[in-house]
Each structure stands twice: as C-alpha cells, then as structure tokens.
Amino acid sequence: MSVHSRFFTLFIFNTATLSLFCDEPPNIVVILCDDLGYGDLASYGHPHIRTPNLDRMAAEGIRCTDFYSTAPVCSASRVGLLTGRSPNRAGVYDWIPPGKRVQPNAREQVHMRQEEVTIPQLLKSAGYATALSGKWHCNSLFNSDQQPQPDDAGFDYWFATHNNAAPSHAHPNNFVRNGEPVGPLEGYSCQIVTNEAIRWVETQTQSHPNQPFFLYIAFHEPHEPVASPEELVDTYRTVASSEKQAAYFANVENVDHAVGSLQDTLKRLGLDDNTLVIFSSDNGPETLNRYPNADHSFGSADPLRGMKLWTTEAGFRVAGIFRWPNKIIAGQTFNQPISALDFLPTFCTLANQPIPHGLELDGVDIQPLFKGKQIERPNPLVWAFYNAINEERIAMRDGKWKILAKLDLPKYQNIHDGNIEAIRSATLSEFELYDLSQDLSESTNVANRYPEQLAALTRKLKQSYHELLEDSYVWKRASP
Numbered sequence: 001m002s003v004h005s006r007f008f009t010l011f012i013f014n015t016a017t018l019s020l021f022c023d024e025p026p027n028i029v030v031i032l033c034d035d036l037g038y039g040d041l042a043s044y045g046h047p048h049i050r051t052p053n054l055d056r057m058a059a060e061g062i063r064c065t066d067f068y069s070t071a072p073v074c075s076a077s078r079v080g081l082l083t084g085r086s087p088n089r090a091g092v093y094d095w096i097p098p099g100k101r102v103q104p105n106a107r108e109q110v111h112m113r114q115e116e117v118t119i120p121q122l123l124k125s126a127g128y129a130t131a132l133s134g135k136w137h138c139n140s141l142f143n144s145d146q147q148p149q150p151d152d153a154g155f156d157y158w159f160a161t162h163n164n165a166a167p168s169h170a171h172p173n174n175f176v177r178n179g180e181p182v183g184p185l186e187g188y189s190c191q192i193v194t195n196e197a198i199r200w201v202e203t204q205t206q207s208h209p210n211q212p213f214f215l216y217i218a219f220h221e222p223h224e225p226v227a228s229p230e231e232l233v234d235t236y237r238t239v240a241s242s243e244k245q246a247a248y249f250a251n252v253e254n255v256d257h258a259v260g261s262l263q264d265t266l267k268r269l270g271l272d273d274n275t276l277v278i279f280s281s282d283n284g285p286e287t288l289n290r291y292p293n294a295d296h297s298f299g300s301a302d303p304l305r306g307m308k309l310w311t312t313e314a315g316f317r318v319a320g321i322f323r324w325p326n327k328i329i330a331g332q333t334f335n336q337p338i339s340a341l342d343f344l345p346t347f348c349t350l351a352n353q354p355i356p357h358g359l360e361l362d363g364v365d366i367q368p369l370f371k372g373k374q375i376e377r378p379n380p381l382v383w384a385f386y387n388a389i390n391e392e393r394i395a396m397r398d399g400k401w402k403i404l405a406k407l408d409l410p411k412y413q414n415i416h417d418g419n420i421e422a423i424r425s426a427t428l429s430e431f432e433l434y435d436l437s438q439d440l441s442e443s444t445n446v447a448n449r450y451p452e453q454l455a456a457l458t459r460k461l462k463q464s465y466h467e468l469l470e471d472s473y474v475w476k477r478a479s480p
Helices: 003-007 015-020 052-059 074-083 119-125 189-207 230-236 243-268 340-350 367-371 420-425 451-470
Strands: 027-033 062-068 129-135 157-161 213-218 275-281 317-323 332-334 381-384 392-398 401-407 428-435
Touching: 027 074, 027 243, 027 340, 052 243, 052 275, 052 317, 074 119, 074 340, 119 129, 119 213, 119 340, 129 189, 157 189, 189 213, 189 243, 230 243, 243 275, 275 340, 340 367, 381 451, 392 428, 392 451, 401 451, 428 451
Parallel strands: 027 213, 027 275, 062 332, 129 157, 129 213
Antiparallel strands: 062 317, 275 317, 381 392, 392 401, 401 428
C-alpha cells in the first residue's frame, strides 16, 4: 500500500468547523525563501533593497509582524511547515547533510518519515493537484528509493534540489524533475524555479480547469552561495558597503522579480481572485563569515537579536505576508503570533479536508486573521533547538511574553539512542523573560521584575517542553 493510500482511511469529519469552509476551495501557493532576514524587505524596513512586488502583496493583504518559522534552521523548518508539527516530533532537529556514510550521531538516517502526514497528502485527498518547485532538503538520501521523496510526501509533480542550488544560484546543475536529473540550466535559481512553477500551473489549469491546486515554491535565495544578475548588482553599488553586499541586495530583489512573475501569471490566467498566496522564510539570516563561503551573507535581522541558528527572535521571526483578494481584508498589519505550523490546519479547513483523528498538531486554524480578528491559540509556540549558537536552547512565545531557558548539555545535532537519556535527564535552568510588546530586541531580561509571571511561564515551559521531548522521534544508530 502506498504512503498516500494509507492516509485516506484515517480521516474524520469535524462538524464544528463546517461554518468556516469555503464554497469553492481556493488555490494555495506557499512561497518560502531561504535565510531571508526579518528586515530584508522594504515593507519590513530595509533602507536599500527594492521589493515592490512583495510590498504590493503586503499592501493588498496582511503583513504579519510576529510571524514565526517552525525552527531556526532549514531542514527542520521545512518539515515543520509541511506537517504542522514541531519538527522534533518528526525527528528532524537540524539541517540534514547528505547521507553518504554512517555517522556516530545517526544523521545519515535523518529524513521526513513516511509516517508523517503532510499538507500535500491531505490536500490531494481533498481533490487538489500538488507541486513542489525549488529546495526540498527533507531527507539525507535525495532522489533515492531508500528514503521517501517529494512524491511520497504527496507532490504530484516535483522539480527540486536536495539542498542548495549548485554551484550557485547562477546556472545550477543539480535539479531533479520527478526523479530524473535535469542537468545544467541557464539563468538564476529563483527565476528557474518560478518559471517551472508557472509552466506547471499553465499546464494544470489547461488540462484540469476546475481542479484546485497547492503549489510550494521553495527559493534557494538568499542562502549562500549567492549569485545575482549583474544589472541588478550594479544598481546597488552606490549604497552597498562592498561588492558582495551589493550582490546580496540584488539577490533579494531578484526574488521579488520572481514573485512578480508568478503574480502576473495568476492574474493572466484568471486565478488571482481565488488563490491564497503566502510568502515567508525558513529561518532568519545567516551570520556574515560564519563559515568560509558565507562571505555574501549581509541579511538584516533588525531590530531583532541574534541570527539564524539562535533561539532569540532573529532565529525564527521572519517575514509573513498573506494575500487573497476579496477574502483577506487588504492593508492589515497583524501583530499576534502566527506560525508556519498553522498552515496545515488552516489549509485543511479551506479545502474541506478533515484532519486525521489523533494527529498531534502544534498549529491552529488562523482564518480569523483574514478578517482582522484575533487568533485563539490554546498552546504557546515552543522551540527546542539543541544546536543553538546562543546558550538558551529552549524558547517559548506566549502572548506578549518570550521565555528562554538553558539546558546543561553539550550541543547536539540529532537525538538518537545514545544521547536520549542524557537529554531526558537534563533540567531547564537560568530562565530569561522578555516582554516583546515593549522590548522587541530582547535587550532587558525582566524575570526579576515579574516574579509571578515568570513562575507561571516557567511551569508552562517545563510542561510544554517535556511533552514535546517525550513525543520527539529518536533515531537508532546503525550497528558498527
């Protein structure tokens, strides 16, 4: 039995959500950047980078100021987005390297397992066509029958790379289309990815004009190795501090051009009015020169603290823009916590698709925000990142409050049968408390100022973290 057919028998119908269903299920497009900083778009405050298409998308929809990715690192973030669950539950704790050899920490085994239920699987069962174009990075053995691939995760059509575009964004040669290597391509990755997505939409809507679709566009930009069109780089040389910074600025603008191409296509095909488009990033910006090839990493996290791989705000607070003409009230700025974890339950409601009974989700249906209403989030957002650059590995956002905690452990990139007991026995300590409504940059720890609030949030964090840890998947190391 295929991974898809196993899920078709799991669904139950939740009559409480009937009133929220749409008469006509919308097309859904998720656009995800790679390492885009919170402050890298003009609509989020960048003083130089031009992003007119994304700015218009925000003006015609919702710009979320408190949008969160599901992890501060790429693979884990993508798995969380696709499953609506903390990536720890799926056993993806860090970025996934190629599984070329057996490693003592079992990272060669890490992948999004077939047992995970994904957005495209659920939407397929609701009658949607599904496609992926761009970066996959959800397994260690890409395009191999030894691990699930994008089609096993529910994508009818996929055009993807394992990780980064190689050798760079310019003229990549590592794309695979539906299992077949494509070979060298001309152009820049974001345009290549968008053009492929456009061709799929054109073909799909021509052959099945009444079938809704789910399209996941995962750009490689602005992740290193950065390469940008010379004509765009030239326009930033007078404002950038270096040639490499000019190339980074141009890289983000090139993404904006790609988004504009997609928007134009949706309008040309008459799909614009009934298509929900969401734009975001997998995590915060890379630190300049953190590794030898990160010399173009000029992403801005302003005004947040930290960068990618941190559990402070800059690690996972990212841009979040929603647009859906006639369904979303235009011109909104929304400052309540929203997460990519919320995509799965929201999309299922929009598609009239019941969620499998017993599936433990960490996201909620966020449709009320489309009409400018508040979201009911019964549980806080929790992150456990055992390889964080900062000392606080555990973080929680609850309302306006952010609480951080340390774990007396070495850094871990994976959880396996050799370290799980040490992780389970480690205790949370040295709690820090921040009022994000007053202190967006997490500059002032107010734990001593609000002892009762600290005590309540500490209890909640301990409970939430231990529940997550007990449900985290543990990999079994290969025998020597």
